[in-house]
Amino acid sequence: LGRSIHYEETVDSTQRIAQRLAYDGAAEGTIVIAEEQLGGRGRLERSWHSPKYKGIWMSIILRPRIPIMQTPQLTLLMAVAAVKGIEQATGCEPGIKWPNDLLLNGKKISGILTELQADSDRIHSLIIGIGINVNLELEDYPEELRNTASSLFIETGKEWDRATIVQSILLELEKLYSLYLENGFYPIKLLWESYAVSIGKRVKATTLNGSFTGIAKGITDEGVLLLEDDNGKVHHIYSADILIES
Ligand code: BTN
Numbered sequence: 001l002g003r004s005i006h007y008e009e010t011v012d013s014t015q016r017i018a019q020r021l022a023y024d025g026a027a028e029g030t031i032v033i034a035e036e037q038l039g040g041r042g043r044l045e046r047s048w049h050s051p052k053y054k055g056i057w058m059s060i061i062l063r064p065r066i067p068i069m070q071t072p073q074l075t076l077l078m079a080v081a082a083v084k085g086i087e088q089a090t091g092c093e094p095g096i097k098w099p100n101d102l103l104l105n106g107k108k109i110s111g112i113l114t115e116l117q118a119d120s121d122r123i124h125s126l127i128i129g130i131g132i133n134v135n136l137e138l139e140d141y142p143e144e145l146r147n148t149a150s151s152l153f154i155e156t157g158k159e160w161d162r163a164t165i166v167q168s169i170l171l172e173l174e175k176l177y178s179l180y181l182e183n184g185f186y187p188i189k190l191l192w193e194s195y196a197v198s199i200g201k202r203v204k205a206t207t208l209n210g211s212f213t214g215i216a217k218g219i220t221d222e223g224v225l226l227l228e229d230d231n232g233k234v235h236h237i238y239s240a241d242i243l244i245e246s
Contacts, residue, residue: 001029072223085169095197107150
């Protein structure tokens with residue numbers, strides 16, 4: 001992975017560029033990284049604030065031969081690679097909030113967005129985008145994000161070298177991806193669970209079909225969240241915003 005790196009100063013979104021490269025046949029492991037995004041994209045149609053020189057804004061092209069249903073597994077794998085990479089480069093160990101937010105002291109420092117190019121049942125490519133708030137200061141955030149978002153700098157009081165963090169994440173990603181291709185999702189799932197902060201807690205999941213409150217029990221082998229409500233009914237949550245209540 002990372003043998004071909006497209007480095008850009010300013011882009012609308014590294015996801016857009018990676019999608020175009022993937023469509024044109026770019027090799028697995030191709031990476032797009034930018035200093036600044038003017039139209040950074042988040043999950044659930046949100047935007048992702050990506051100011052210049054302050055963070056890691058990166059997209060990676062993967063082409064795993066797996067059923068489409070299993071693609072969430074790779075988002076979870078990326079989250080584990082990011083936790084381990086950040087830990088190695090900075091000594092901070094973020095927790096993972098399902099599906100793929102990285103939290104430090106309960107605040108979001110990183111998010112992951114996976115987009116799929118596929119026809120009927122074959123994956124053409126997966127574009128995994130990760131944004132890491134490295135050296136952002138509170139004033140870099142719009143007012144409405146200041147209560148929930150944070151950065152490594154805000155949480156540790158230190159500036160961090162972004163290239164070192166990128167390097168450790170890519171090394172971890174490469175190791176975990178080989179492990180996954182050889183041994184399947186199970187070892188990744190165990191690692192993910194060991195970093196997860198939402199499992200076993202009472203959470204509120206807001207989905208397109210309404211919201212559900214209950215205990216987050218764990219994830220399935222496809223990466224789907226299992227939420228047990230107060231009547232003991234277990235809901236499968238495919239996509240949601242999670243609020244940890246206790
Ligand atoms: C989230 O909503 O938590 C996911 C955020 C993903 C942001 C990254 S930054 C690099 C890549 N390019 C984008 O436009 N988005 C992703």
